[in-house]
Amino acid sequence: MLAEIKGINEECGVFGIWGHEKAAELTYYGLHSMQHRGQEGAGVVVNTGSELKGHKGLGLVNDVFKRVKFDDLEGSVAVGHVRYATQGGRGIENVQPLLFQSQTGGMALAHNGNLMNAHELRGELEGEGSILQTSSDTEVLAHLIKRSGEVTEDSIARALNRVVGAYAYIILQEDKMFAALDPSGIRPLSIGRLGDAYVIASETCAFDQIGATFEREVLPGELITISDEGMTSTRFAPRDKRRMCAMEYVYLSRPDSDVNYVNVHASRKQMGKELAKESSVDADIVVGVPDSSISAAIGYAEESGLPYEMGIIKNRYVGRTFIQPSQELRELGVKMKLSPVRSIIEGKRVVMIDDSIVRGTTSRRIVQMLREAGAKEIHVRIASPAIQNPCYYGIDMSTKKELIGANYSVDEINGIIGSDTLAYLSEKGLEKAIVKDKTINQGVCMACMTGKYPVKQDGELEIHYTSC
Numbered sequence: 001m002l003a004e005i006k007g008i009n010e011e012c013g014v015f016g017i018w019g020h021e022k023a024a025e026l027t028y029y030g031l032h033s034m035q036h037r038g039q040e041g042a043g044v045v046v047n048t049g050s051e052l053k054g055h056k057g058l059g060l061v062n063d064v065f066k067r068v069k070f071d072d073l074e075g076s077v078a079v080g081h082v083r084y085a086t087q088g089g090r091g092i093e094n095v096q097p098l099l100f101q102s103q104t105g106g107m108a109l110a111h112n113g114n115l116m117n118a119h120e121l122r123g124e125l126e127g128e129g130s131i132l133q134t135s136s137d138t139e140v141l142a143h144l145i146k147r148s149g150e151v152t153e154d155s156i157a158r159a160l161n162r163v164v165g166a167y168a169y170i171i172l173q174e175d176k177m178f179a180a181l182d183p184s185g186i187r188p189l190s191i192g193r194l195g196d197a198y199v200i201a202s203e204t205c206a207f208d209q210i211g212a213t214f215e216r217e218v219l220p221g222e223l224i225t226i227s228d229e230g231m232t233s234t235r236f237a238p239r240d241k242r243r244m245c246a247m248e249y250v251y252l253s254r255p256d257s258d259v260n261y262v263n264v265h266a267s268r269k270q271m272g273k274e275l276a277k278e279s280s281v282d283a284d285i286v287v288g289v290p291d292s293s294i295s296a297a298i299g300y301a302e303e304s305g306l307p308y309e310m311g312i313i314k315n316r317y318v319g320r321t322f323i324q325p326s327q328e329l330r331e332l333g334v335k336m337k338l339s340p341v342r343s344i345i346e347g348k349r350v351v352m353i354d355d356s357i358v359r360g361t362t363s364r365r366i367v368q369m370l371r372e373a374g375a376k377e378i379h380v381r382i383a384s385p386a387i388q389n390p391c392y393y394g395i396d397m398s399t400k401k402e403l404i405g406a407n408y409s410v411d412e413i414n415g416i417i418g419s420d421t422l423a424y425l426s427e428k429g430l431e432k433a434i435v436k437d438k439t440i441n442q443g444v445c446m447a448c449m450t451g452k453y454p455v456k457q458d459g460e461l462e463i464h465y466t467s468c
Contacts, residue, residue, distance in 0.1 A: 012037060012111065012113075012394070013037030013038060013112060013202040013206075014080070014110040014111065014112050014189070014202050015034065015080040015081070016079040016080070016177055016179065016199070016200040017030070017079075017198070017200075018076070018077050018197060018199075019076055019198060019228075020194060020195070020197035021076055023046060023076050023077055024074070024075065027079070029206075030199075031080045031082050031206075032061045033203070033208070037202060038082035038083040039059075039060055040083050040084055040095075041064070041083040041094075041095035042064045042081065042082045042083065043081050043095050044056070044078055044080040044081075045078065046074070046075035046077065047077035047172065048074060052099060052101075052106035052172065052174065056081075061082060078172075079097050079108055079177065081096035091135075094134050096109065096110050096138060097172070098134065102146065104149060104150060104151075105173055106173060107145070107146070108173075109142055109169065109170070110171075111136075111137075111138040111141070111167060112187050113166040113186070114137065114166060115137040115141070116165040116392055117163065118165075121163065122140055125144075140163070141169070144158075144162055144163070147159075151176075156171060157234070160180055160236050160237065161237060164456075165392070165394075166182050166187050166245075166394050166455060167180070167394075168180070168187040168188065168218070169181075175228075176225055177200075177225075177227070178223060179224040180223045180236065181218045181219065181220055181221070182221070184454050185221075185240075185244060185260070186244065186245050186393050186445050186455070187202070187393070188217075188253070188259045188260065189202060189217070190202075190207070190214060190215075190217050191215045191224065192206075194207075194210060198226045200226075203254060203257040204259075205254045208256065219233075220239045220242050221235055221236060221240070222235055239441075241441045242443060243443050243444060243454040244434075244442075244443075244444050245394075245395070246384070246444040246449070247356075247395060250292070250383065250384045250430075251355045251356060255268065255292075260442070262434060262436055265295045267434050268292070268295035268296045268433075269299035269302075271295075271296045271425055271429070272295065272296035272297060272299025272303065272383055274429035275299075275300055275353075275381050275383055275429065276299070276304040277303060278423070278425065278426055279381055279423035279425075281351060281379045281381075283306055283348075283379055284306070284307075284348040284349045284376075285307055285308070285311065285344070285350055286301040286307070286308050286309065286350075287310070287311030287344075287350055288353045288354075289312055289338070289354040289366060290312060290338065291314060293353050293354050296353050296383035297353035300353055300383075306351065309341075311350065311370075312339070312340055312352075312370075313339045313341060314337060315336065315338070335369065340370055342373045345370055345373040346375070348375060348376055349376050349377040350377065350378050351381055352370065352379065352381070352419070353382075354380065354381075354383070355383050357382055358397075358402075358403065360413060367419050371418070378419045379421045380422045381422075381423055381424075381425075382422070382424045382425060383425050385426060385427050385446065386413075386424050387405050387406075387448050388400070388448070388449060389406065389449070393455070404416070427446060427449065427450060431446075
C-alpha cells in the first residue's frame with residue numbers, strides 16, 4: 001500500500017529569485033531539487049518587466065514544465081512552488097503560486113505552512129463581500145493584504161498579524177519581492193546569493209542545485225523586502241523562541257540541506273547515536289529503511305559497534321501510477337517499493353532503524369518481509385519519539401485516532417508490528433540531536449510527539465482548508 005509507505009507528507013516548498021536573467025529556468029531547477037516537498041503540482045510566476053506571468057500544472061515538476069518554452073517566461077524575477085495536496089485540496093485552482101491581477105498591479109503568493117484561523121478569516125472576508133476562488137488559505141492572506149489597496153510592507157505586516165499558524169511566504173509584485181516567516185519560525189526559509197541575484201528557498205539544497213551560496217536564515221517574525229535597490233529587513237511581529245519543526249530533521253528535508261544552521265544528515269546520524277545510547281540490543285547487523293532512515297542507521301551502527309548493512313533496497317522506479325493501485329496491488333505495496341537482501345538478512349539478528357511509525361501498517365509489512373527473508377530476530381528502533389498528535393502547522397498528519405502511537409503502548413505496538421523488541425528515541429535525545437546552541441533562543445516543535453503546541457488559537461484546534 002504505497003500511500004502508506006510514508007504517512008507523513010510535507011505541504012509544499014517555495015522558491016524565489018530576484019535579479020537573474022534566467023530566473024524562470026533557475027526556479028525550475030530549484031523546484032526540482034525540492035520535489036520531495038510536494039508531488040501534486042508545481043508552478044512559477046515571472047516578472048516579464050511589464051507584467052506578472054504564470055505557468056502551473058498538476059504533477060511532478062518535470063511533467064508540469066516539459067512542454068514549456070522558457071523564452072516565453074523571460075524575466076529576471078520569479079517565484080515558484082511545489083505542492084503536496086491534503087485531502088479535499090486537490091485541483092489546479094489550488095496549485096501555486098497564486099496570481100492575482102488588479103488595477104493597482106499584480107501580486108503572486110507562494111506559501112508553505114498552515115493558517116489555523118483561515119476558516120474564521122475566510123468567513124470574515126466573505127461577509128465583507130470577498131469572493132474566494134480556491135480552498136487554499138493562501139488566498140486568505142492575499143485578500144487581507146489587498147484590503148489597504150496597495151501591496152506595501154505595512155499592508156503585508158498588518159495582514160500577517162491577523163493570521164495564526166506556521167508559515168513561510170514569498171510575495172511578488174512588479175517592483176518588489178517579499179519573504180516572511182512566522183514568529184515561531186516553525187517552517188524553514190533561507191536566503192542565498194547567486195552573483196548579484198538574491199534567492200529565497202525552503203531548503204538550502206535548492207541553492208546548491210543552482211550554484212548559489214547560503215547567506216542566512218529568515219528570522220522568525222521577519223519580513224524581507226528585495227528590490228533593485230537591494231535587500232532590507234523589518235520585523236512585523238515580536239520574535240518568539242524559534243521552534244523549528246522536528247519532522248524537518250526526522251523525515252521531511254533532504255539530507256544535504258541545512259535547516260536552521262544544522263545539517264539534516266548530521267542531525268539524523270546523531271539521532272541514531274542517541275538511540276543506540278538509550279536502547280542498545282544484542283544483534284548482528286543494523287539496517288535502515290530507505291531513504292530517510294539511512295543516516296540514523298549509520299549513527300546507530302557507529303555508536304553500537306555493530307556493522308551497518310544495506311539489508312533493504314528501495315526500488316527507485318516505482319512511478320506515481322502506483323500510488324493508488326488496484327486492491328490486489330495494494331497488498332503488495334511495500335514489496336513493490338522495498339526489497340530485502342536475503343543473503344545479508346538470513347540467519348541474522350537485525351536492528352531495523354526507521355524514522356517514525358505513523359499507522360503501523362508499513363512497519364508491520366517490513367518486519368514480515370524481513371522474517372520471510374530469514375531474519376532470526378528483528379529489533380525495531382525508531383529515531384524519533386512516538387507520534388501521538390496531529391500537526392496543525394503544515395504537515396499532512398493523520399488524525400489522532402489513526403495514529404498508532406496515540407492508541408497503543410510500546411509493548412502493544414511491538415506485538416502489532418511483529419518485532420521482537422521496539423524502542424523509540426526519547427524527546428530529550430531528539431532535541432539533543434537537533435539543537436546545537438540553546439543560548440541563542442533555539443528550540444524545536446515536537447507537538448506531534450508531545451502535544452505541546454507552540455502556536456495556539458482560541459477554541460478547538462482544527463484545520464478547515466488546505467494551505468498549499
